[in-house]
Amino acid sequence: MVLNTLSLLNYKNFESETFEFDTKINCFVGANGIGKTNVLDAIYHLAFGKSYFNPIALQNIKHGEDFFVVDGLFTKLEKDEKIVVSLKRGQKKIIKRNGKAYEKFSEHIGFIPLVIISPADRDLISEGSDVRRKFMDSVISQSDKTYLTQLISYNKVLSQRNALLKYFAANNTFNADTIAVYNEQLQQFGTEIFKKRSAFLDTFIPIFKERYKAISKSNEAINLTYKSDLFESDLLSLLNQNINKDRALQYTSVGVHKDDLNFSIEDYPIKKFGSQGQQKSFLIALKFAQFDFVKQQSGVHPILLLDDIFDKLDENRVAQIISLVDDENFGQLFISDTHAERTENIIKQVHQSYKMFKL
Structure with a gap:
């Protein structure tokens, strides 16, 4: 399972943003409060139809706006899949797969296998x-x-x-x-x-x-x-x-x-x-x-989100965790951290392609 592109419109602190991802490792770096975790949460939203961090759906709409749209283009078992989650004030949330809305959100659960590791755990x-x-x-x-x-x-x-x-x-x-x-x-x-x-x-x-x-x-x-x-x-x-x-x-x-x-x-x-x-x-x-x-x-490599993984963990422990990912048993990985250099130094030890996003 690979997420190729992610587009955000009025989602949390993002007005309009599009990301194109590496098929292996993607790192979001920058100061606290800049939206690193929000990008990971948007990816989670596409898999589960809800936020991992804020269960009140309306609070995921950018302040002063009336709606949000999270749009992801995935490749699953060599097939392209487009998932869109949208919410407008006063209306029900909509989840669409390849342009067709789900009647029940429960039908979507499990379609995008995903695991998140976060300080909230x-x-x-x-x-x-x-x-x-x-x-x-x-x-x-x-x-x-x-x-x-x-x-x-x-x-x-x-x-x-x-x-x-x-x-x-x-x-x-x-x-x-x-x-x-x-x-x-x-x-x-x-x-x-x-x-x-x-x-x-x-x-x-x-x-x-x-x-x-x-x-x-x-x-x-x-x-x-x-x-x-x-x-x-x-x-x-x-x-x-x-x-x-x-x-x-x-x-x-x-x-x-x-x-x-x-x-x-x-x-x-x-x-x-x-x-x-x-x-x-x-x-x-x-x-x-x-x-x-x-x-x-599922027979598919889940997407793995590591949010603020350095929180309370020393660099050696983090390096060890990242090294566990350095084999064919893992698929695509998303990491958020405050220190770009620290993240890149550890990622370089892993023999995989990667992309850094400085927010």
Whole structure:
């Protein structure tokens, strides 16, 4: 998968800009706040139909403008593919592939395999379980359309069940038959989601451990374990057992929407006991494992975005990461950094063609 050209119109801080890329390595360098990360985010936008850094779509429109357009020309399996994402105030976002708009955005997910590594990834360790679930879901969804559909359906039913619990509380009433209908649907979708997450992690965890070993050059015992209510019992039983609790809370307290990933080092939570360097290596290993998994599933080299990779990492560690990219297992790479010279010195050690963009 290669991105040949990228055109931005009123996207974040860009009024009108077009970039032509090298098929291997592309570096965006310049001072903080100049828009390096915004270029990477525009590329992410083309793959996922949304920003990696700002979920509020309208805030990606340049100040004082009414719309944005992000336009990318890709080559996938020797075929040209044009993807356009556009948004106008007061209207719905549109994603087009080769001039034809998608009816559902979910149909586009996975078409452009892409992995981003960013300082924002530290949220995976520091924030709540929803961030780790989103990570897991986004990796699986890139190669499994059915999973994404099941996930959307589960969340829709969950939202309806929660609304019903609030209605019961507000009106001091209860209807077991109506709740049973939602329970059955949650059981159906939730069980499939649980099975697919379990199967994914069976494949993913060994890849992740190998990557950590290569990046950290150490034999620290790191681990990633899956935590789910469904290991205890089937979802239908859990929902029935917890109905009084759910009525009191006015929301659904059990299910796959509560799943989590536990990150550990030497059997202790990495959030509390991992050094900054260990945490950073853990996250990079996680993302490289994502890269390996997506590539394995799609049969295409994902595009790799390294945003501000030097943040909290010494140059030797960065050089080591870049060298991992210096083989035929990797495709196109985009890097952002504040120091042009530092970036170029490291890139020169890699025997690949490259292009520098000074913003």
